[in-house]
Amino acid sequence: xxxxxxxxxxxxxxxxxxxxxxxxxxxxxxxxxxxxxxxxxxxxxxxxxxxxxxxxxxxxxxxxxxxxxxxxxxxxxxxxxxxxxxxxxxxxxxxxxxxxxxxxxxxxxxxxxxxxxxxxxxxxxxxxxxxxxxxxxxxxxxxxxxxxxxxxxxxxxxxxxxxxxxxxxxxxxxxxxxxxxxxxxxxxxxxxxxxxxxxxxxxxx
Numbered sequence: 001x002x003x004x005x006x007x008x009x010x011x012x013x014x015x016x017x018x019x020x021x022x023x024x025x026x027x028x029x030x031x032x033x034x035x036x037x038x039x040x041x042x043x044x045x046x047x048x049x050x051x052x053x054x055x056x057x058x059x060x061x062x063x064x065x066x067x068x069x070x071x072x073x074x075x076x077x078x079x080x081x082x083x084x085x086x087x088x089x090x091x092x093x094x095x096x097x098x099x100x101x102x103x104x105x106x107x108x109x110x111x112x113x114x115x116x117x118x119x120x121x122x123x124x125x126x127x128x129x130x131x132x133x134x135x136x137x138x139x140x141x142x143x144x145x146x147x148x149x150x151x152x153x154x155x156x157x158x159x160x161x162x163x164x165x166x167x168x169x170x171x172x173x174x175x176x177x178x179x180x181x182x183x184x185x186x187x188x189x190x191x192x193x194x195x196x197x198x199x200x201x202x203x204x205x
Contacts, residue, residue, distance in 0.1 A: 027151045027159045031134040032120035037063050039118055042110055049111045060107035069152065069160035070099045076162070077175045082183060082190060090190045097197045098175070109166070116140050118147075128153075131162075 024030040041059045049056040074095035075083045083091065110116075121135040134149040150163040150172075163172040179193065186192035 024159070025128075025157075027128055027132045028120055028122050028134050030159045031067075031136070031149050031151065031161075032118075032122075034063055034067055035118045035120065035136060038110060039116060043115060046115075053108075053111075056111060057104065057107040060110060061103045064106060065099070065103060067161050068099075068102070069154065069162050070095055070102075072152070072160075072162055073102075073172065074098045076172060077179050079176065079179065082179070082188070082193075085188075086190050090194065094190070094194050094197070097194050101198055102171070102175075105171075106164075132159075 024033065038060055041063070045056055045059060048059075075091070077098055078086065078091075078094060086094070117139040119137045119139065121137075131150065131152045134151060136147045136149070138145045138147055145167040146165075147167070148165040149161050150165075151159045152162045154160055163170070165171070179197075182193045182196055186196070
């Protein structure tokens with residue numbers, strides 16, 4: 001196996017962020033900490049996005065990927081009918097395709113917004129429900145964009161993202177509609193849906 005310095009650095013970064021990720025009992029602090037880390041990556045790597053977009057996305061995704069419950073979100077996107085009718089292998093294949101599309105959409109969108117500040121709303125509470133909404137404002141030089149993360153505690157008491165609404169675009173709903181449209185186009189053939197899956201979420205502002 002060829003282990004490059006680039007891949008080693010990404011791996012070490014992933015382990016570091018995962019260790020931080022699973023130690024925060026406050027969902028608002030959890031989202032804020034990771035969001036500020038992503039803002040730092042964006043500010044420090046603007047030229048990298050032009051020179052090596054994939055490496056830039058990798059840096060964002062080191063932070064973002066462990067934050068999301070892709071199994072739960074992927075199952076929701078498929079809907080009960082198709083999730084239950086799919087084989088285990090098909091479920092895993094779709095979740096992987098979905099994960100790739102979401103990571104690409106999210107990281108590319110953040111990069112295009114360029115220099116930015118993120119402000120998280122911290123409610124004055126100390127006890128949290130199993131599912132919570134975390135609200136932020138993403139502030140650029142020209143506008144303010146609201147972001148809501150819906151997060152849920154997993155069985156290990158860790159907060160994971162199960163939906164995101166960015167500037168009024170509900171990603172969970174958008175992806176569910178996209179899946180239903182592909183299902184109609186391909187007569188419910190899950191293999192064809194997976195092969196044709198790409199992100200249609202439009203987060204342009």
